[in-house]
Amino acid sequence: MSRFVFTLKDADLDLIARRIPNSRLLTFNHESLAENWESKNELILIMALGAAIRIIAPLITTKYKDPKVIVIDSNGENVIPILGAHLGANQSAQEIAQLLAARPIITTSSDLSQSLAIDAFRGFRAIGQVAGFITSTSRGERFKVLNPANHWLPPMLRSKAMDDSGSQLNEVLISNKKSQIEQFLHQDDSTLRVVLIPKNLVLGVGASSDASSDDSRLLLDEVLGIFDITPEALALVATIDKRGNHPAICGLDLPIASFSPSELDKITTPNGNELVRSFVGTTSVAEASALLSSKANQLLIEKQKGPKVTIAIAEALREGHLSICGLGPGSMDLVTPKTIRALLDADVVIGFDGYINQIEHLLNPSQLILSSPIGQETKRAQESLSHLRMGDNVALVASGDPGIYALATLVLELKNELPLEDRQSSSISVLPGVTAGLSAASLLGAPLGHDHCYISLSDLMTPWKIIRKRIEAAAEADFGIVFYNPRSKERNWQLNEALTIIAASRPGTTPIGIVKDAYRPNQEVIVTTLDEINTDIVTMTTTVVVGSSTTFIVDGLMTTPRGYLSK
DSSP states (O other): OOEEEEEOSOHHHHHHHTTSTTEEEEEOOHHHHHHHTTSSSEEEEESOHHHHHHHHGGGOOOTTTSOEEEEEOTTSOEEEEEEOGGGTHHHHHHHHHHHHTOEEOOOOHHHHTTOOOTTOOTTEEEEESHHHHHHHHHTTOOEEEEOTTOOOOOHHHHHHHTOOOTTOOEEEEEOOBHHHHHHHHTOSSSOOEEEEEEOOEEEEEEEOTTOOHHHHHHHHHHHHHHTTBOGGGEEEEEEEGGGTTOHHHHTTOSOEEEEOHHHHHTSOOTTOOHHHHHHHSSSOSHHHHHHHHHTOSSOSEEEEEOSSEEEEEEEOOOOOEEEEEEOBTSOGGGSOHHHHHHHHHOSEEEEEHHHHHHTGGGOOTTSEEEEEOTTOHHHHHHHHHHHHHTTOEEEEEESBOTTSSSHHHHHHHHHHTSOHHHHHTOOEEEEOOOOHHHHHHHHHEETTSSSEEEEEOOOSSSOHHHHHHHHHHHHHTTOEEEEESOOOSSOOSHHHHHHHHHHTTSOTTOEEEEEESTTSTTOEEEEEETTTOOGGGOOTTEEEEEOOTTOEEETTEEEOOOSGGGO
């Protein structure tokens, strides 16, 4: 998805627009807005809300055809989703607001009441008594999920699909079968019913050069009717690259994926034809493009032929992803845009209670939130891998950087114990965060300007004799040293011993920085020396930075020269 940002001719507005990620900046005019209305992209208007409403009013059609539309005021202080809120505009508004240090103005009732919005699950089309259903869930009324074909379910709905108790008032059906949907919705009773249609079918299409949009539409309608599939289940159309802009493809009004003949020819299909290869360079277009785009092993519907068009359908393979997210030192303006996006896109968010509280304003009722107390790191890592194997998008949150004394290494260790097939199919990314050493150093000046190292003083998992050797080596090599986990109620002697080791090779005037609760409300920054440090003030939320022999203090700030002035 791309974002089109429309601004008036104003340099200040351009500055706001250029801070919005994945965006294309356009000067507003009515024609360009109308041209992009059906593009399936996100439209962002930087102007007054009233003006934006008047401008888009003639273009509005239906909820699922219109684009997501977001308005930002000319000062960049408020971000307001006005169309497609439950189709992703609310999440995008929160993301943009975080990046602009602005306020997201969310007006949907389910979000304000923190109740489940049944139409907010990405990858599903909600039909039926949606408005009444949302109202009922906001009142706490129960519902049951029916999933006869065992489609992938968002984790928030999974438990309800397994709930056999008889007290549910309302029902949700997960289905792409047209007759089943109609029968479910037209029952004559007081139960509120909603159908969630998985939009996960890939339509592969091959077309002759003289085929028309009517040719492809007529064959598609016929095929969907024969196989009892509702058209709302179609996610995209796939074809050969030379047909990517052909009327028979574009006329289907679906996102388009196109592939080269060489890519398609690598796919094994049940009905490949060597004669087709002589014309287009591959034995199959419809079947091969459906399989390639969906990543499926087999077709749901094999090639169906019309006079000028062929069609095949595959169900897209559900692939989850685990993002291990670093939240930085504690201030939301130091959380990276990639982490914010991962949190907003997640089906499941897993983390320590305190970290979940830190990002609570970014989360929504359609997400499953799994929080747990300190000391349950292995459980959190195992939960994240379990949900990943179910096909969920998972965000596992850690403070600082997740790869430094945090959960990323534990997750990868546990992944290494999985069967080979599970390891190869697991998609994991580690999203960097501002670690405690860097946040503390920034408040102290530039103490890490030359070679330095991080050492944790916690001996819960590393024996003290190993930690001691590392301190001795770092001291002898004249490294700047950042001490993590320097002191707790139970571990109150390690920092003093570490400083004694360092004192054997560095003068008592060596600068030392103490930073408590960096970038948090109770932040405290102290610059002292090896002789004068008071270790009693150090806690588990403190980072201690010991300078090298070249570190000195400039107007209260530590600096360790890189050597530029000595050249």
